Structures are given as C-alpha cells and as structure tokens.
Amino acid sequence: MTEAAQLTETVEQVVHIDAPPETVWSFWTEPARLCEWWGVEADAVAETGGIFRVVMDGGPVMLGEFLELEPPRRLLFSFGWEGGAPGGPLPPGSSRVEVVLDDQAGGTLLTLRHELPAIHAPDHLEGWAFFVGDRMVELARTTAR
Amino acid sequence: MNRAATQLAGTNLDATAHALADPTRRHILRLVRDDERSAGALASEFAHLSRPAVSQHLRVLQSADLVTVRRVGNRRLYRVHPKALDDLRTFIDEMWTDGLARLKQAAELAERSAPSPHRRKGQSQ
Numbered sequence: 001m002t003e004a005a006q007l008t009e010t011v012e013q014v015v016h017i018d019a020p021p022e023t024v025w026s027f028w029t030e031p032a033r034l035c036e037w038w039g040v041e042a043d044a045v046a047e048t049g050g051i052f053r054v055v056m057d058g059g060p061v062m063l064g065e066f067l068e069l070e071p072p073r074r075l076l077f078s079f080g081w082e083g084g085a086p087g088g089p090l091p092p093g094s095s096r097v098e099v100v101l102d103d104q105a106g107g108t109l110l111t112l113r114h115e116l117p118a119i120h121a122p123d124h125l126e127g128w129a130f131f132v133g134d135r136m137v138e139l140a141r142t143t144a145r
Numbered sequence: 146m147n148r149a150a151t152q153l154a155g156t157n158l159d160a161t162a163h164a165l166a167d168p169t170r171r172h173i174l175r176l177v178r179d180d181e182r183s184a185g186a187l188a189s190e191f192a193h194l195s196r197p198a199v200s201q202h203l204r205v206l207q208s209a210d211l212v213t214v215r216r217v218g219n220r221r222l223y224r225v226h227p228k229a230l231d232d233l234r235t236f237i238d239e240m241w242t243d244g245l246a247r248l249k250q251a252a253e254l255a256e257r258s259a260p261s262p263h264r265r266k267g268q269s270q
Contacts, residue, residue, distance in 0.1 A: 009234065011234060011237050011238050011241065013238075013241050013242065013245055015245045015246075015248075015249055016249075017248070017249045017252050017253060018253045018256065019252040019253050019255065019256035020256070023252050023255060023256050024248070024252050027248055027251060027252050027255075033251070033255075036247075036251040036255075037244060037247040037248040037250070037251045037252075038244055038247070038248070090233060108252075110245065110248075112241055112245065114237055114241065116233060116234060116237060
C-alpha cells in the first residue's frame, strides 16, 4: 500500500447521504440507478472481474472493471476513459477508485478515493510511465497502423 | 459531470501514447523531470543518437504536451510539463464533486419514496 501510494496521487471526497449503505450501494452497482446520477447509459456486472462501463452525458465513456466488492461496505474498481481522455491521459486500467460506505446513524458516510497515476512528483514519472506504459504502447501500436 | 465534461482538456491520448511508447523519449522525460535541460545537453546524453534525432524526439514530446520549452538566447530549454496532471486532478475532482452531489440527491429521493428496499431484502424487516 505504501509503495502504491508513492506512485500515485489521490483525489478524496467525503459525503453524507441520508440513506442506508444498502441503498447507496445499489446506486453504484445497478445500471438503472447509475443512470440516475452518473451517466446516460451503464453496464455493471457487480462481481470480481465484472465490467463497469458508464457513458457520460456529452460522450465520454468510463470503462472499468470491478476489482473488489464487499457489499454494502466497500467497492474497488478500475477507472479509465475509453478511446478518449477527458482531463488528461487516463486509459482504461490506469487508475482505481475505492468507495467506502460507513453506516452512520441510519445514513451513510461515503468516502471516495480516486488514485491517479502521478507524473510530476520526484520519482513518480517512471512509475507513471510504467503504470500506463504497457497499455499505451499497445494503443500506440494499434493507432500507428 | 456536465460542467467537467464541457471542460475537456485538449490532451490527445494518441499523442501521449505515441510519445510514451519510446524508451528514448521516456529517458528524456526522466532527465527533464527535475531540471530544465537544453537540447544540446540532452543530445550529449545519447551518444548513439544524432542531434537531429534527439530534436525529433523532443518535438514529439512537446506536441504531446509532455514537455515545455523555453527559449533563452539561441538555446532551447526543456522541462517536464506538470500541468497535464494538474488538469487531470482538477477534472477528476470536479467530476466527483458533481457526481456525488447527484448521487446523494438520487439515493435520498429513492430512500424517501421506498425506504431501504435493499435492506428489507437482506434483513426481512
């Protein structure tokens, strides 16, 4: 974990929701409910290795994979942009999002941590290039044809 | 997401992928990570490459926005461009701020109209 932390930066957000973790969980794992807040179209197979794909309003497509599921407490999935790069280079598989749902007086304290590949901190560049390198090399080969 | 989505930075994934796919260019990025270096100084690091070849690598990195260049006299000084990650971080931050606000709204609305259907399922209330 410490090693991973050295290679990445994390965006963290915390929000309190007046609904139990079970309900909040369903908004992360059920396609119809994902379309109520995140995208206009969603595929979600809530099991380890299951696809997680959300088409955003406006076109960008988040493509990920469920990595760890502990319903209704913790969710870990990979996160990247399919074919494009809103905000910067973040191809599928290049970042991870952890969502923790803590029961809090009938409601839920949601903590989201999005680990981004780091590039500008000392010693991070190599990690970043390594992190996304294989994927990018593959992409570069296919786009070069 | 709308606000963030409309602010799509112009970063081109293909250009970034292409730029990073080459070991010489990755090495150049490491060399200009902490300090500015001139094209000449960089060329001297690569004994097996001609200076025009190194310049060409630098142009590829520059067009992918991975390095910035600053002219001082007749020298061109290169450095890693940290803005790419800052833009990404800002974008992701805003995306989640907007998204989680809508998630909160949607989940609370669902809970008010049909209290804990999922809890009932699992816990036979």
